Each structure stands twice: as C-alpha cells, then as structure tokens.
Amino acid sequence: MRSGVGQLREGGQAGDPKIPVAxxxxSVYPLSVHDAFAVAQDLGYDGVEVMVTNNATSQNPAALDQLSQRYGxxxxxxxAPTLLLTQQVWGTAWNKIEMSCRMARDLGCSTVVVHPPFRWQSNYAENFAAGVREMAALYxxxxxxxxxxxxxxxxxEALAYLPHWDPVGQDYDAVTWDxxxxxxxxxxxxxxxxxxxxxxxxxHxxxxxxxxxxxxxxxxxGTQQCAEVLQHLAGNGFTGSIVAEISTRRAKAAGEREEWLAETLRFARQHLGAPLVGAFEV
Incomplete structure (x- = not known):
C-alpha cells in the first residue's frame, strides 16, 4: 500500500527542487478527512497531512490510500494522536507513535509529527528523545x-511539556515548526x-x-515572520514539506473556507518562489 508521496505533480520535471505545499x-475541521483530500485537489495543493483523531478514516491506512489515489x-x-483531545486514540503514548510510524510506512510517506510529552507523562518523557530516535530508525x-x-x-507560566515546549537545543533529530x-x-x-x-x-x-x-x-x-522563513527555507536547501494548518472552523459563507485555504497556498508558493499554478479561483 502506498500513497505515491514523492511522485511529481503534473507539469513537474525530474529533479525539480520545488518544496511541496500540502x-x-x-485545516478543514469540522469537515472530514475525505473533504481534506477533495479540497487539496481542487485548490492545487501538493498533498495532505493526515491528523489521526477519533475519526475512523484517519486511523485506516487502506481508506487513506484509496482517498490518495482517488484525488491524486x-x-x-x-x-500522531498526541494531542490532549486524542488521548484515547491508540492507547499508550509509545503505541500512538508506533502505530503512526506503521501508517506512514504503509502509505509511503516519511514524516510523522509528534508533540513533546506532557509533564504528567514522566516515564514516557524520561526516555522520549532516545525512544523517538529508536522508533524512527526502526520504521x-x-x-x-x-x-x-x-x-x-x-x-x-506553567510547565506543561517535558523536556520543554521549545525543541531548539533539544536532542531531537527532526523538528516540526508551527x-x-x-x-x-x-x-x-x-x-x-x-x-x-x-x-x-x-x-506547519x-x-x-x-x-x-x-x-x-x-x-x-499575524505577527510571525512567515514570509521571511519561507524565503529562508527556499534558499537553504530545505528538503521537507510545508503544510497549511490554519483554522477554518469559523468559516460561514459559501466558499469562505476554500478562499482562506487558497490564500494560504498562494502565500506559500509566492514566498517559496514556486510558480503560481493550480486551481486558485474559488
């Protein structure tokens, strides 16, 4: 089973260094995972990040593979389901990460996003960096x-995460920045x-x-230097992915969610220096 991550988007050339924007x-909550794939195709995104939740489709690699193939x-x-709201998904903390790694392997993608341990997960937190490294090597x-x-x-300020909420300076091999x-x-x-x-x-x-x-x-x-960061990454050999993760839950008017997501994609492509191609009119 595989989703075909790494395959070129239509019009791309072999060796194209374009940073994918997924x-x-x-970003479509409270709509479904199915809707995320459909919207991504409609707007011209390069792929989808699946957040594993209580939703059955998000936990099912076969169903996700079908959606991936259907929508290209x-x-x-x-x-991984490491949020407060997903504490009941897939059992223990290490099981959440292992199941997510298995799903990534089944779907042919190479990145699993996790949150740092909560402070009350002391045993998990104690060996978190080493355990993550071992799990990444295994899968x-x-x-x-x-x-x-x-x-x-x-x-x-209250201590909520161990070893810290900030990954800078921590003993991690890979980091997601939001x-x-x-x-x-x-x-x-x-x-x-x-x-x-x-x-x-x-x-993110x-x-x-x-x-x-x-x-x-x-x-x-907002106040973050989003444009400058994207420009920095585009010029410094970044080999990962950019994933739009905005909140659209307050969208009310017809097509408003799609307008916000199209604006986010335009912003990413503009500041990454990529051609503005795709279905941007909504």
Missing amino acids: LSSA QPVVSIH QVHIAVENMYPWRVRGR FSHAATAGASSLEAVQALGSKLRHV LTDGSGSGRDEHLIPGR
Whole structure:
C-alpha cells in the first residue's frame, strides 16, 4: 500500500527542487478527512497531512490510500494522536507513535509529527528523545517533534511539556515548526528556524497575533515572520514539506473556507518562489 508521496505533480520535471505545499486535514475541521483530500485537489495543493483523531478514516491506512489515489494527493505526513483531545486514540503514548510510524510506512510517506510529552507523562518523557530516535530508525521515517508553547494559569507560566515546549537545543533529530505555536509562546520563528538548521524537517504554515491563544491564522495576518522563513527555507536547501494548518472552523459563507485555504497556498508558493499554478479561483 502506498500513497505515491514523492511522485511529481503534473507539469513537474525530474529533479525539480520545488518544496511541496500540502494541506493538513485539521485545516478543514469540522469537515472530514475525505473533504481534506477533495479540497487539496481542487485548490492545487501538493498533498495532505493526515491528523489521526477519533475519526475512523484517519486511523485506516487502506481508506487513506484509496482517498490518495482517488484525488491524486499523496499523504506527505502523519500527525500522531498526541494531542490532549486524542488521548484515547491508540492507547499508550509509545503505541500512538508506533502505530503512526506503521501508517506512514504503509502509505509511503516519511514524516510523522509528534508533540513533546506532557509533564504528567514522566516515564514516557524520561526516555522520549532516545525512544523517538529508536522508533524512527526502526520504521525508517522522520519523527519530527513539534514546537509547542507554555501554558499560563492566572497570568503565570506553567510547565506543561517535558523536556520543554521549545525543541531548539533539544536532542531531537527532526523538528516540526508551527508558526501559531511560536506566536503563542512569544518566540521568533525566523530565529528558531535558523537555529534548528538541518534538524528542521517539517513546517506547519499558519500565523498568530501573540495574543496568548493558539489562533492558527492565515499566514501574513499575524505577527510571525512567515514570509521571511519561507524565503529562508527556499534558499537553504530545505528538503521537507510545508503544510497549511490554519483554522477554518469559523468559516460561514459559501466558499469562505476554500478562499482562506487558497490564500494560504498562494502565500506559500509566492514566498517559496514556486510558480503560481493550480486551481486558485474559488
């Protein structure tokens, strides 16, 4: 079973260095995983990141492969169910990661996105970096640990993640960088991406205003240096994927969700220096 990740989009040439821009299934919530593949095809994205949730399709590699083939959208990454809202999916923390790695292998994609351990997962956290490295080697995938942000209780910062919410300086081989999480943390994405260097494997393209909430705004509508980061990556041999992960749950008017996702794709392609091709009119 395979989704065909790595196959060229129509019109591409062998050896084309274009950085793929994919769509996270989280970006169409509360619509379905099926809708994510359909929207990605309609708007001209290069693939889909599947966030594993309570939704049965998101947990089923055979069903995902069928959607991938039907819509011509490779699965570029699997987001493991390591969120608070998915604690009941696939059992223990290590089982969540292993099942996600198996799914990535079955679908032919090479990246699994995980969050750092919560502080109450002390046994899991103690061997997290070494365990992730071992699991990645076993399944021949990149397990990219995502940046998070400090939790604040009554205005004071609370320790929520171990070893830290910030992956910069941690003993990880691969990292996912999320602009919205950076805005919530008050971090500079450009400085972090430069510091991570070749450890940066994956990017969640979104934005935030720095309000303290995880907003997942359209890139360019917040305070993060999204354009500068994309330009930096385009000029520095980045070999991973850019994944649109904006929130569209408040979309109300007909076609509004698609307009926001098309704007995000235009932003990515513009600042990566890629040709603006695809179905951008919605």
